[in-house]
Amino acid sequence: xxxxxxxHCSRLRRSTAPVHAAELELLNVSYDPTRxxxxxxxxxxxxxxxxxxxxxxxxxQSHGGSGTQARAVIDGLEADVVTLAHLxxxxxxxxxxxxxxSTGRSSLPNDSLPYTSTIxxxxxxxxxxxxxxxxxxxxxGVEIVTPNPKTSGNGKLSFLAAWGSVTHARRLGGRRARRx
Numbered sequence: 570x571x572x573x574x575x576x577h578c579s580r581l582r583r584s585t586a587p588v589h590a591a592e593l594e595l596l597n598v599s600y601d602p603t604r605x606x607x608x609x610x611x612x613x614x615x616x617x618x619x620x621x622x623x624x625x626x627x628x629x630q631s632h633g634g635s636g637t638q639a640r641a642v643i644d645g646l647e648a649d650v651v652t653l654a655h656l657x658x659x660x661x662x663x664x665x666x667x668x669x670x671s672t673g674r675s676s677l678p679n680d681s682l683p684y685t686s687t688i689x690x691x692x693x694x695x696x697x698x699x700x701x702x703x704x705x706x707x708x709x710g711v712e713i714v715t716p717n718p719k720t721s722g723n724g725k726l727s728f729l730a731a732w733g734s735v736t737h738a739r740r741l742g743g744r745r746a747r748r749x
Contacts, residue, residue, distance in 0.1 A: 595628045596649050597649070598641065598646060600633070600635040602723060615628065635722030638651075
């Protein structure tokens with residue numbers, strides 16, 4: 570682990586004590602679709618934090634593909650908070666920065682993450698191909714645009730969801746065939 574990551578992690582551990590500074594700045598490294606969500610959360614949280622502690626809080630945001638963001642943290646980006654789209658990204662960044670206290674899924678009930686990610690289908694006006702669910706997306710003549718699954722958690726989740734719909738349909742088809 571690089572010296573800069575170790576020193577940053579050490580500062581983070583020390584910073585868990587109550588802060589009595591006039592100003593505090595944090596960096597939240599997250600994935601693209603959360604930009605507006607965290608802007609709203611940060612705007613609501615900062616005044617409450619100021620009222621409770623007397624400290625002005627500024628939360629800077631860094632957004633990009635989940636894999637790209639995880640790589641930046643692993644390579645030394647000094648993030649105070651990391652919120653990524655895919656569990657594997659969280660775990661990889663946490664393992665690489667082992668001296669940082671992790672508040673990952675093991676700290677929550679049922680090994681959960683504190684948010685979900687949703688895949689949304691955006692179709693042409695009038696939905697001429699009748700796309701409503703994953704099996705519709707894999708029909709001949711349907712083309713999709715999705716983020717790169719190597720760098721984007723939602724891109725990876727899109728591929729996994731499509732694959733899951735195919736394997737689920739095959740299992741259901743097999744059960745139907747046996748019942749007939």
